[in-house]
Amino acid sequence: MIDKSKGGRIFFLGILLLVFLAILKLYSPFLMNLLIAFLLFLSTQEIYFLINKRLNNRFFSSSIMILLLLLLCFVPLLYVVINLANMASSIDFANLQKFATHINVSITSVVMEALEYLPNKISNEIVNLLHKINEIDIGSVVNKALAIFTEASKSGIFFINDMFFIMVFLFFFYYYGASFGRYILELIPLNSTQTREIYNEVSAVIGVVFYSSIVSMVLQGFLFGIFVYFYGYNAFLFGVFYGFASLVPVVGGTLVWLPVALYELYLGNLSNAIIVSLYSIVVIATLADNGLKPIIIAFINRVLIKAELKINEMLIFFAIIAGLTSFGFWGIVLGPAITALFIALLRIYKSFDRDLL
Template identity: 40%
Template sequence: MKPQYFLIVIGAITLYFLFELFSPYLKAMIVALLLAVATNSMGTYITAKIPSKFISSLVMTLFLTFVFFIPLLYCLFSFATLINNIDQQALAKMLTKFESWVALLPNDFVIVKEHLMDFIDKINIKELIQNLLSFGANLGKNSAKFILDMVLILVFYFFFNFYSAQLTSYLKSVLPLKKEDASALFFESSTVMSVVLYSILATAILEGFLFGIFISFFGYDGILLGVLYGFASLIPVVGGLIMWLPIAIYEGFTVSSTNALIIALYSIIIISIVADTFIKPVIIKYINLRVVKTKANINELLIFFSIIAGLSTFGFWGMIIGPAMVTFFISIVQLLKKFSTDAQNNDINTLKKTI
């Protein structure tokens, strides 16, 4: 057997056992690596201000913790508390009011009226409460694993940032590409992932903050609903509607129709029109030019479907893995386009020299 074949076999066997060894941590490592690549531009900016690599990596990790993970943990525990404190009488009262409202609908809407009455007849409050309590129990059961995953991601994220220069240099030397092509691949991947991540965060934070502050004046948990609105805002067209419409309906049936109208108008005019149409593009433009310092346009529908595909394939962390995989593919396509253009230019130059 030739030495190179022997080394390939040994390498394949070693890779298999390494995979088995680290398989429980692979998802956390992948998510941390993708987050480190996506926040590379911010890391470079912070490192320029704070020369200590340890402190700058720690700052990046704390930033990620406060912006992304602490809101998620708050939602997790708030959901568990909310489900355990559900008022069965309040739900029954709301259902009765809804039934009375449906009964008052004019005969012009007889088909809608019949469908709504059939829907009400199928609702069993006790069964609904039991299902919610069962969901709350499962949520509490899985929360320990979720928290462990978060801790592992933060630990790996810190070390990926701390050793980023060494890891990048080593990977560039291992890749079967020219140094400038390897640098271009890393730059394109980091740029596209950064734009996607920062755009997602900008949208979620802006719209979640506006909704959370406003809805807290009506006695709701502004932090919880703000975080949920932030996640919902990532869905194109109907994102915010998923959050404010049920709350407006609840207010209309249990408190007053005036409150419902105010919530609907604020959500449509201030958030959907002013914030989403005018303010968000300015923030994303600022991120592109000042933070990432380059322009990269990614279709919002593509981001949305990559999030959905990631969630269905990899679970919760697929929300990060899905868009990252799509953006990495886009960066490879852009690099291939560059190769094709360079090859065409070389052919033209060769032809000119021949002539």
């Protein structure tokens, strides 16, 4: 039994804090994976409950959910990585270097002709800029591109490793979710209504983000894949690649459409390169992504989640952008989760303040 005196309580809390810090240190390599697995559980729990209601078997229901997520995310991503590796191994970097040099000379020639019609001050600035560009060693740029590709391959290995642990943790969240939830409720020093309110709000926001991200990813991938199909490209490969690339912070689909446009330029198809670039920037990036994303979020909330969110759809949209900027790929779920949790806690704090008054 714990000594209930003041000294005994302080001693116990001190030991508890030290052990808690030791636990954090011990499991620090897996904390992010655990957090992502928990957030994925929050966003997909309704599907799990629906499957488990029919099967009435937690093991099979959990296994089916893991399999579905693997088929949805991991297998297409693995397909893209393998195909990109094969494409990279077949690139003739000597010809690529010659092409880059040729483009540089052509652009310089066109710009120099246009300088005759510009004021001297502007012309001098442009000439200085061209000199700096011409000083760039194309060979070193190609080598750096190869180094980036190698680094990306290593990152892909780490991503696969993270995905493995996330799926393992996610399985246990599905399997032990109910009992784990009851145990956490007993530990949190809030009444059950307040805890349930926080849980419902965060899980609803994460669900909206998860499903809207999938819809947006599929939509953008479909729009790009079906478009490049008419230019002779593998529609499925480039569609899946563009869909996943759209989740990458800042650059997004540029990782896909820019190499395609440059390849068309390499083949001498200037008009194709311009059309691919404009279509990707205007139709996909501007209209389908930024324009439709808030609408998709609102639709998912009202039709699929059917929960009364107390957070505006535009705030969720900006939380996704902030999460991607701050945390990278997994910021898609971390940003909205942190925002939803903060707002829910503020609402509870407000009720505390009223109780005190």
